[in-house]
Amino acid sequence: MPLSRQDFRKQIRHIRNQLSDRQQVQAGQTLVQQFSSIREIEHCQRIAVYLSADGEIDTNPLIEWLWQQGRSVYLPVLHPFSKGHLLFLHYTPDTPMVHNKYGILEPKLNQTLIAPVNSLDLICTPLVGFDSQGHRLGMGGGYYDRTLESWFKTGLGPAPLGLAHDCQHVEQLPTESWDVPLPKIVTPSKIWQWES
Template identity: 70%
Template sequence: MAQTRRQFRQTIRQLRQQLSDEEQRQAAEQLIQQCQSLPEIAASQHIALYLANDGEIDTMPLISWLWQQGKQVYLPVLHPFSEGHLLFLHFDANTPMTANKFRIQEPKLDQTKVKPVNQLDLVFTPLVGFDSQGHRLGMGGGYYDRTFANWFATGIGPTPIGLAHNCQHVEQLPTENWDVPLPKIVTPQRIWQWELLN
């Protein structure tokens, strides 16, 4: 099972890394068009995203659009003391940035900018792959699984929505018994949505 998940991870990462600059640009624009119809965005003021890495769909155009809508945007920061956990810090055009241990840009840690997860309205999550049942395959670190443990258990807290390129969809992923599907995943071509039983 673990080997199969590794194989899926490697194959899908290669697919998205092979997208051209023009394909990436078009995907980012189409993603905004899809997100404009999301009722979750209209109902939310405090929205967490992430900065693209490793061929992920570029989120900066979406972030800029959210700023134009007057939304407050937050980015994940690796927790300095609690291994495997995330903090979310307010992000705007003037936020000082730094590279974390994965060489991903994140806001420089400032305790006054931290937003507790339960005070976020909506969290857009990265993923490596997803299937037709809403199962999400991450990078394997479990950061977002831990972040959403309470939501998955009780349905209380910010709504998680996945973002992905069209090529990151597969019909069925190998799953573990602790995997919990996402309620919604947005790609440039469509919005995938599932009714989840909490």
Template identity: 45%
Template sequence: MMSTRNEIRKSLRTKRQSLSEVEQQQFSDDLLIQLSARSDVLAAKNIALYLANDSELDAMPFIKWCWQNNKKTYLPVIHPFSHGQLLFLHYDENSVMKKNNYGILEPKLDVRLIKTIGEIDIIFTPLVAFDPLGNRLGMGGGFYDRTLSSWYQQYRHQHQPLDVTPSKLTKPYPIGLAHDIQLIDAIPAQLWDIPLPEIITPTRQYKFDIHK
């Protein structure tokens, strides 16, 4: 099964890398239009995102929109001591950045800039592929699966009344971001995989029933 997952990663990364700069820019602009119109985004104060790497859907136009609209943004930082764990640090145009072990830029570690996962309203996650059930295939490190495991356990057992308000929902609410070409028929899911309730592409918003 792992070889199949790795084959999917290789195929989808190749597809993603085939997108032109013009296409990438258009998709980023289309993403901004969608995200900036969402009521949960408009109500959010703390939003976690990522810096695009390896031809991922670029959220930078949306990040800049967040700055202009007084929303604090946070980026994942690989935990220096706890293997496979992420920290989330405040990020703005003045942040001091460094490359991590994967060659991805992240804010330089400063404990004063850390925001706990439970204080983040929305976390936008990158992904390599997704399927019609909301299964997400990442790069294989399991960072976001670990980050979202506690959230998922609470979310799937939550029997939400019809009048529940967003503030009572488990934080952070995760949303995957992907190119349209990253949708495939099925992902061979594993026990530790955390499915996502929503995935947004430049042209569509997918919602999934992941309470099961």
């Protein structure tokens, strides 16, 4: 019997969480090298990233690198009134942080720091798993599918870029009609690219 999306989530999260601290640090640093080699990044000034949780690839080195490059970094915040949606807030080393309902750190809501999604140049998305066709398996909340819906339908707005460990790749994932395949996913060893 083929694995369900839930089975894949459980299996890949387990593998990801088995990585040692040393492997995580190494993966985060190597990710920056791959990321910095992407040509389109040169023109991106306003970049949404996320803070790693649950064994996700360490994004701290990437955030530090973006700051060093003089780029503006934005982090996702759960929308307080629109269930299942995200806001993106400008993030600096001094930004006050709070834990959201999932226990993930996010910037304390401050309306003056919100960037409309269409003002961003790139949205780095977390994922649990991805397959050889660019399909992304998230945690199941649909937050990024909703955020990227307009881009997926029109091709307008910030492009998504998946970030992952190499061990999160599987040959084929079961997909749903609302899934948004990603045009590009960066892992420490490779830049996976598909026609968007």
